[in-house]
Amino acid sequence: MKKILKSLVYVIFFIFISMVLLPKQELFYFLEKKIEEKNIVISNEQFENKILGFDLKYSDIYFEQINVANVEKLSINTYLFYNQVSIKNVRLLDSFKSMFPTPLTNIYLTYSILDYENVQIEADGIFGKLYGSINIFDRKAIVYLEATSSMKNSYSNVLRQMKFKDGRYVYEYKF
Structure with missing residues (x-):
């Protein structure tokens, strides 16, 4: 039992040092x-x-x-079983503001080996809250949007491309 525990500690230490020195x-x-x-x-x-x-x-x-x-800031954090990309304060240029509201305050992309098929998406900004997932194997993204009233008033052309279901907007995309 001591040998197994000792081997496990060595493996975990080796993986940690590899991640630090990557x-x-x-x-x-x-x-x-x-x-x-x-x-x-x-x-x-x-x-x-x-x-x-x-x-x-x-x-x-x-x-x-x-x-x-x-x-403003893009962070990529790699952990043993969990990886996250966080993006802070994304400002679209003036010519693209008519397509989507800016700024996007926070965007998080999360991947865990416990859910190895999907990358989870979360975002928030003046448009409301957005969350969903990207299935890596099916190459399909599903995004749910809980839109604010300013999003509904100013960007109705974007919302028309989404389905309204259960009080939120749903967008599916295959790539």
């Missing part, structure tokens, strides 16, 4: 190259290394060489 900046550059294939570019970011993740501060998001948004 080259996070190179991981970010790898992710940046992957999203660049989809014509999305992150620029002007300030990289900040953390023990179990990294932060990007004050970055600009470009889609097909058009500046779409400014992000």
Whole structure:
């Protein structure tokens, strides 16, 4: 029994040290190259290394060489069984404000090995609360929106693309 416990402690210690010493900046550059294939570019970011993740501060998001948004802070935290991406204060540029209200205060993407098929989404802002999941294997996203009255009044064209069910708006997307 002591040998099993000792082996388990060594394995957990090895995994922890591996996560701490993981080259996070190179991981970010790898992710940046992957999203660049989809014509999305992150620029002007300030990289900040953390023990179990990294932060990007004050970055600009470009889609097909058009500046779409400014992000105050993007944090990626990697834990043993749980990973989270949190995005704070996303401001869409003026030309995109007619499509969706800005700013988006918080966006959280969470992945857990206990629910290995889905990535959970949560967001809030002046539009209300948004939550849902992305099924990785079925390649399907389901998003629920609890819209505020200002969202209903000013962005009714966006809400028309969603189904109204049980007092909330539902949007399904296959990719």
